[in-house]
Amino acid sequence: MSNLVKTTTVQKQKQMLPIVFMLLAAGGLTSLLWLQPRWLWTQLSPWLCPGATFFVETEAPMVALTVDDGPDDTDTHNANTTRQILQVLKKYDAHATFFLIGGRITAKNQSLIAEMVEQGNEVGNHLWADEPSISLPLSTFESELLETQRSILEAAQTRDKPVRINWLRPGSGMANRDMMKVARKYGYRVALGSIWPYDTLIPSSRFASTQILGNVRPGAIVILHDRGDNGEWGKRTVKTLEQVLPELQRRGLKVVTLSKLLEQKPSRS
Structure with missing residues (x-):
């Protein structure tokens, strides 16, 4: 038995x-x-976006914040989430690189882009429409890059400082080698990120805040989003930033633009 x-x-x-x-x-x-360990992004880079910047290896107490998919279009809904994001950044002396979609720049929100720059933020190119860049013919990719660049620069010029667009983020975070060559042809660097709290998939600012604060370290590039249906992504980003920014301040981490963070990168790399 x-x-x-x-x-x-x-x-x-x-x-x-x-x-x-x-x-x-x-x-x-x-x-x-x-x-989202850094070694994973390094391994995925050749397939996602060859040559893109995902993070910076540095001990300097800095992290870069990036915000995609703006500017908010007040024709769509009442809450102007781009303005709210700018307000919370100013409140905590934080700065961000805003990756703007050319087709969303209107007469009503143009002034917000100049306000971004005047506040010490940075503007980046996110192409003309919210769609996967990898699916675009190369000629369309190039023309949309240039058209978006023109629209952003027209809106962003201020009397105090010349505006230059240094950064491109392809739609859905994917581009092939030919697209990367086009970006370099026009003087762009391409950035993705090392911390994405799934803010377009999981409708919870608490989840996003916990994920960011649980994994952030010097040299990180954080990805958040503006707009969304009825402004939901932007509203969530405002709530997330209200939770994350004071804690990063407490930890001694300064929130900066991509270009500021990249100043920490050794020139030989």
Whole structure:
């Protein structure tokens, strides 16, 4: 009888092994999705966006904040989330690189772009429409890059400082080598990021704040979003920043633009 029990136990253990391995694999994937380790971005770079900047290796107490998909269009809804984001950045003496979509720049929100620059923020190129850049023909990619550049510069010029667009972020974070060559042709550097709190997928500013604060370290590039349906992404970003920025201040981490963070990068790299 005892031999039968032992045999049955062994059989059950063998049957459980695939389940255990599946759970371990799922747990490992969950950890990767949560932690977003830098080595993972380095490995993914050739397939996602070859040559893009994901983070900066530095001990300087700085992190870059980037905000995609603005400016907010007040024709769509009442809450101007771009202005609210600017207000919360000013409140905590933080700065960001705003990756703007050319087709969303209107007569009503042009002044916000000049306000970004006057406040010490940076403007970046996010092409003409909210769509995956990797799906665009190369000629369309190039023409949209230039058209968006013209629209941003026209809106961003101020009397006090000349405006230059240094950064491009392709739509959905993917571009091929030919697209990267086009970007370099016009003097652009391409940036993605090392911390994305899934803010376009998970409708929770608490989740986003916890994910950012749990993984942030010097040299990180944080990705958040403006707009969204009825301004939901932008509203969530305002709430997230209200939670994250004072804590980063407490930790002694300064929130800066991409170009400011890249000043910490050794020129040889």
